[in-house]
Amino acid sequence: MKKLIALTVCFSFTLFVISCGRDVTWNGETECLGELTMVLDFTNLYEYVGIVDHVFVGTVEEAEYSIPEKRTQHEQSFSTYQIHVDKNLKGELIETIVCSKIGGLINDGTMLLVAAETPNGELLMDTGLPEVGRQYVFLAYVQPDGSLTLSEILDNREYNENLLAEYLDYINNEIPFERERFVSAYIKPNE
Secondary structure: OHHHHHHHHHHHHHHHHHHHOOOOOOOOOEEEEEEEOOOOOOOOHHHHHHHOOEEEEEEEEEEEOEOOOOOOOHHHHEEEEEEEEEEEEEOOEOOEEEEEEEEEEOOOOOEEEEEEEOOOOOEEEOOOOOOOOOEEEEEEEEOOOOOEEEOOOOOOOEOOHHHHHHHHHHHHOOOOOOOOOOOOOOEOOOO
């Protein structure tokens, strides 16, 4: 009898561990993770490009969207992405990088995204999370530890030639933003 109980407990524990590590898929529901007050007008992409450290075209190779429903630390509100850098537009990154982005999926598949306040006081919800296998134009900040964080909003605009031309215009005419800058762990070495 003890052997049967031990086997049942062991089997139950194994199923629990497997279910905790499984990939969560989006169930079509989206909720607000939090409301941001930005230090700039993020709807003005000349300003947005001026505050970030890197702008690049990249293809998402891997993604870990799962975030805990009850988060005890700020870092638990971020999903992570492995991205192949197809083309550097602002800054020089190596070919494969890992980035984080605020937002993700909780266990039931609900997508949690942030909303940011526009200059006129309207809240604009992020439009979604980058998907594996798709190519996007990304904006990224370098963190004090050298890691990269994708921009708060607009990181799921799929790449096309018109979008590339749009972002090249933003970069060429960016409005610089003075803030403390850090060096990325993914910076391309001088050749």
